[in-house]
Structures are given as structure tokens and as C-alpha cells.
Amino acid sequence: MAAEVAPRVSLTGVRKSFGAVRVLDDVSLVVAPGEVVALVGENGAGKSTLIKVLTGFHRADTAVLEVDGRPASVASARDAEALGIRVVHQDRHLAGRLSVAEQLYLGRDEGGRGGLVHRRELVRRAERDLAASVGLHVRGDALVDDLTVAEQQLLQVARAVLTRPRVLVLDEPTASLAAAEAALLFDAVRRLAAEGVAVVYISHYLQEVGDLADRVLVLRNGRTAGEVSLRSAESDDDGGRVAGAERHALLDRVVELMVGHQVAGLGEREQRRPGGEPLLAVDGLTAPGAFTDLSLRVLPGEVVGVTGLIGSGVEALADAVTTGGTARGAGGRVGLGGRRVRSRRSFARAGGAHVPAQRRRDGIVVRATVRENIGLTATGQVSRWGLLLPRRERAVAERWVERTDVRPADPEALAGSLSGGNQQKVVLAKWLARGSRLFVLDQPTAGVDVASREQLYARIEEQVDDGAGVLLITTDLEELVGLADRVLVLHRGALVAELPRAELGVERLLAISSGQRAGRQGQEVPA
């Protein structure tokens, strides 16, 4: 980058406290036109807060903002948009009753000649725009609420991209995307960067960061821990970014800056020997528009992984299983510990735990405290004869907050005020506290930082070693390979493969789930 070019956006000296807690302390974010800066850090480091200062959602205690070298100020999202700053937030708030087309063009004058919006035309336009900008194929007149988390995520990105932003901020856009979908998103980001848009990219996936970013800004406990440039003077390919071992070393350095020490990855582990009567027995399960006639078993002490791309039906699996296939148009039979699942409540009562993909809507009650959230689920542990036992509840909450490393480790914090990754830890904590026997985990570590992820895996494995079963539904293939004893792959609403642990591999799973090696079930299932 030429030195004389003013940064596209320069936000410096940011300080921000919530009450007595200082969340950002003299942090700066400077991005040049066409540059992709990755913003990384542990859960609760302050990434999302920094972005919300940039959009005027949070009022910083101190901050200096310049756009293209000119002083600017934002007091609201509207101000930010006027400056061309577009953000896809981590906790997305989509208006559920709108259609996809309406959501896509919300707040913009589109399609209307003389104020009249031609609905059908608009719907078709939306479908074209979505396909072209982020490779998303959904009906333009579908309700936003009916989209999967991944589709909603892409819709949000498309919405931001289509406004021709000057600064684009993506806060964990790929947390629930499969690799192939994420790749489309990366293409979109690269295109925009090539057009001169300044991009800020927040992610816990360092692989992505390495693929995409020119520079990595590391936050730690609300301060700047350091910066790592991924550009090199020598290399010309890939836009002059470092590659190979050199990049690897730089990313290791990023992790060190993030957590203050080195992190071991998912290690080798012993082959588990699950056995006994199946904990979870799913027979002929059908979810309308998602998959048909699906059967699977989870044994005590077993982790069964399920994966698939958008449209494979995998996103509807957790709901179908935990409601026992009783939704309208659904069918089939789900048995848990020998009892038939007829409702969410009977699922929970039979020892089932459900960690849903939409954590802010379904996973936690945002206006309740962490303690109340845990108590709501672990009722058996914290009450007798329907009466809450305050001391017990407090003790249970403290114990699980500590064991899952929720930060701040304060059971009285409002669940909604926690950082995204920490909210996710609460969702898992409450089911662990309940002593569930079967865990249906839908993207359980979405938005959870590298080190905390290890910790959650350890907690899950403890349960499994203790005889619990896990149905792990995730698009994170490394997670599957590291954790699962068996992996089922869905493609276009059908089970296309079942791989035992010995045959698991990221490449292989990727190929099968994208349909490249999608044979019939028999082909992949060893006799």
C-alpha cells in the first residue's frame, strides 16, 4: 500500500466501559482501501464491542474516527451507513416475518417505479442478486424465519454487499457455514477488496484468516495484543501474501498473542468402545422440505457426527429429533432411552439435551441472568417440590460457569450481555448441569475461541466416557474428525455415507458432502 493514501477508516484510542468493567482500553483499528484486516481474539476480548463502537451502537468513552482522512462521527447505524460503513453483526437480528426479498432490500428504494414495488419482479431480482453476490439459492418470497442459520447469515452478507459499501465489517460470518459456502463468501470478500473496499473480518477460524487477511489485529482482554502482517515483499502470487510454512508460523504467532501461550490442537485419542442398547433410536424420520426417511442410532458412550451443506437437510435434523418428528408434515419415530419422544419437553425429560444453532433466539433467555438460565434447565438440581433452592442454584451455576469457563465468571451477569462465544458456553453449561444423557449438539462451538473450544470438547468427552451419547451436527469438519466415532453425511435430504472413525478425514468428508462422491449408502458403508 502506498504510504500517501489515507486510511479508508481509522478508529483510534477507543476506550469503552460497561459500568465498572472496562471492555476496551486504547484500541485502534486502521484499515486502508482494499485491505482485509482480520480482527481476532478470545471470547470476550472486545471484538464485537469495537465494531459496535464503529457503527454507533455503543457510545465509546473516548474514540477518534476518521474516514478517508476526514474526521467523522457516528451516533447511530444511520450515520455509519451514510459513511459507507456496513456491518454484518454476530448476533443478527432479522425481522422474521419479512420475506427474503423484503429483507434484502429493507430500507432501500428498490424496484419501485413511482413508488410501486413490483413484487414478482422484486422477488426474482432478489434471487438473482443473492446468487450472484454470495452464491445463495433460496426463494425470494420465502420467509426469513424459515431460512436456516447459514442462509440467514449469507442473506445478511448479501444485504451488506449489495449496498456497495466503502467499509465492510463481518463479525464471525462463517460460524455456521460449511466450507463450500464459506468459500463463496470469501470470493465475495476478495472481489470487494479488489474494488477497493476496506474489509474487517472477525473470525475464530485461523485457517480462514490465513487465507483471507492482509493483516491480523489481535485483541486480548480489551487491549491490542499485537499485529501480524501476512503480506510479504517477495511473494507476488495470491496478491502478495505469504504462504506455506511461513504463513503457518505467523498464524502460530497470532494464537500466542491471543491466548498468551501455545495451544495444542485436538490430539489423538483412544478408540472408544460404545456398547449396549441404543440411547437414541431414530426411525424413518422425515422433516418436510429437508430430509425423508432418516434412521440412525446413538449408543451410550458414542459420538455420532452428522454433516452436510446448506440444503442437505442437516440444518433441520436437531429440531426433528428433539421434537420426535411431531412437527406439521413431519413423520417418523424417535426413541430416547426406550421412551418415545413426543415433544421437546418429553425429549428433555427422557434425558435429552438440545444445543440449538440459533443461540440468541433459542439457546438462552437473554434478559435473564446466567444463573437463571442454568436453573431453568437444571430444575432437578436446583429445586425440590417445585420450590427453587437459592443456595443450591447459586452453587450449581457457579460450578458450571467455572467448568465451562464462562467469562466473566459471574452467574449474575445477564446472559445477553455476554460475548457471543461465552453465550454459547452457557448453552452447553445448562445442559451439562442438568445431567443429560444424550446431547443433540447443533454447531456447538460456533463462535467459540480456539482455547475454549478445547475446554468444551473436554467437557463433552467426560460425559461420553461416562456413558452419555452425542449427536454432533456440525459443518466444522475438523471438529467432526476430532470428536466423532462415526460420521453420517447428508446430501439433498438423504443419507449418502457413513464413515467409521478410521476412515474419517477432512478432505474425504468435504468431497462427500459436496456430492462429488455421493454414492448410495451401501457404497460408503463398509459391510
Added chain:
Amino acid sequence: MTATTERPAGGAAPAGARPGAERHRKRLRPAQLLAPLSLAAIVVTFGVLSENFLTGSNLQVVLASSALLALAAVAMTVVVRAGGIDLSVGVAVDLGAYGAAALVAAGYVPWVAVVGGLLCALVVGAVNAVLVTVVGIRPFLATLAVWLIGSSAQQLLTGGGAPIYLSRGETPDGFRVLGGGQVLGLDVPVAAALVGALVVAAVLGGTVWGRVLTAAGDQPSATRIAGGAAGSTVASAYLLAALVAGLAGVLLASKSSGFVPFSGQLYVLDAIGAVFIGATLSRTGRTSVVGSLVGVLIFTLLSNGMNLVALSAFWQDLARGLVLLAVLVAAAVLARRAR
């Protein structure tokens, strides 16, 4: 798993404490002080303006006149906490009063009249519960319909709105004492309101049912996924509310020696106002029994004070509206500033 991810717990950051390790101290937000401050301001203002305001006998009058509104507000608290609103709370009061008065007039013993009144009120709660949780109509519209139907029903039950009068002679003492007697130095309605408020507060704050109710009011789907019986709990909230309102109705029948159609309607809007003033006491805007009682006191002291300084009735609604508005607007402004 071989990963040994030792994480230093706090104190690892070289300078200063890590933000995450600090406890969210239970700091009061300024907005939470609004309702208590308004209450204090009203007490001080009228204390200065009228020498009769801060006297023992006047405060007793205030308590006595706030008892029924307090019960109505407690009922409303339950429903609002469950994510709804109950416009038909006045109908439940009226039907409670009607049932009790009609049974006494027909010569039944007091306890039958009381139970009968409560059952009449429960009908209102049951209809609301079915409309909201089974049929799935929005609480505002469902209870609005019940309010209209209930108003008509009162006309029909009383032959076009004729009041029922209970003469001294035909009213057993056991029933008269409910509205006019005293226990432990308190008027019976005041004592009943206190007990009702305590019970409801305990149930909301201290039971699993209350926890599920509160969660379901905020996020029904998260509550169901968490294993809570969201539907039946919300349904029972409408029943509890009707029961509490029915109690107010029974007391009203005794106090006014009979039943005057539509007298319960007076409480509906004040109860809603009191509940939302009270919600500003919580950092998350959650309704609570204590908060609602503060709201009720604000309204009653205000009316009482304005009567004492002989302010014309035309001004009184304006004044109450302004106080309500002031608290809510200030709360909203403070919430924006706290971003």
C-alpha cells in the same frame, strides 16, 4: 483428549485485571431509581402543600383506597411477566363481585359466596388462557374481546345493568367483615392485598413455575427448548391473574354492599400503568410485584394528594398521565444513554 490447554485464570494480563474476571457488581442503574424518586417527590410535594397529607389517618385512607387497585395490579403483573397483557382484568373483578353479591343475595353462607365469586372470575381467566395458548390469539386482542364480551355479559346478567344491593339485614356479618372489618389493625382488604401480593411474589420469584413463566414471557421458543412447559405455564398465569382479580371483586362486593356493573373497569388502566412504572425498578425491565405496588402507591398518593389540595377532577387524569409519561420517558432516555 490429549490437549492440555492450561489457561491462567485471571491475573495473567500484565497490567491491570482482565475485564472478564471482574464481577458485574450489582450496580443500580439510574433508571431503576426513577419510580422510588417519583414516589418520594409526590410525598414531599403534597406533604408541603397540605398539612393533612402526612397524617396517620390520611395514610390509612390511602392504604384502604389502594388495596383493590393493588390486587388488580398484582394480577396484571403476572400476565405481563408471562409476556401478555390482560385488558379483561376488570371483567374478572366485576364477575367476582357479581358472583359473591348474587350468592349472598340468594341467601348463601359467606364462604360459598366467596368461592362462587372466585369461580366466576376464573371463567374469565380460563377463556383468556384458551384463547392465548391454545388458539394462539395475541393477548392484547384476546383479552380485548373478553373485555367487550364480559361487559355485555354483565348487562345481561343484571337485566340491563341494574345494580344488586345488599341491605344490612340480609348480609351476614361474615361477609360484611371482608370489606369493612379489621385484622391486626389493618383493614381486611389491605391485609388481603398484602397477603395476595406476598404469595404471588413468592410464587413468581421462588418456584420453578415462576422461573418458567418469566422465561416464557421473554422467549417462548428458548423456554420450550430448555425443557420448560411454556404453554401450560402461560395458561396458568391467566388463571392466577383472574383468581387474584376475583379476590378484589369479592372484597369490592362486600365493601360496596352489592354489585355495581362495570365498577371493576376503573382498575384496568391504572393497573397497567402501575405495572409498567414498576418494571423500571428492574435492570432488565422485568415486572415485579414490589414494583407494581410502588406504581400503585404513586397513583393512589397522587390522587389522594390532589383531592386534598382540592384540584379539580379534570386535572387529575392529566396529572397521572404526566407522571406515567415522565417516568417512562426518563427511563427510555436513560436506557439510550447507557449504550
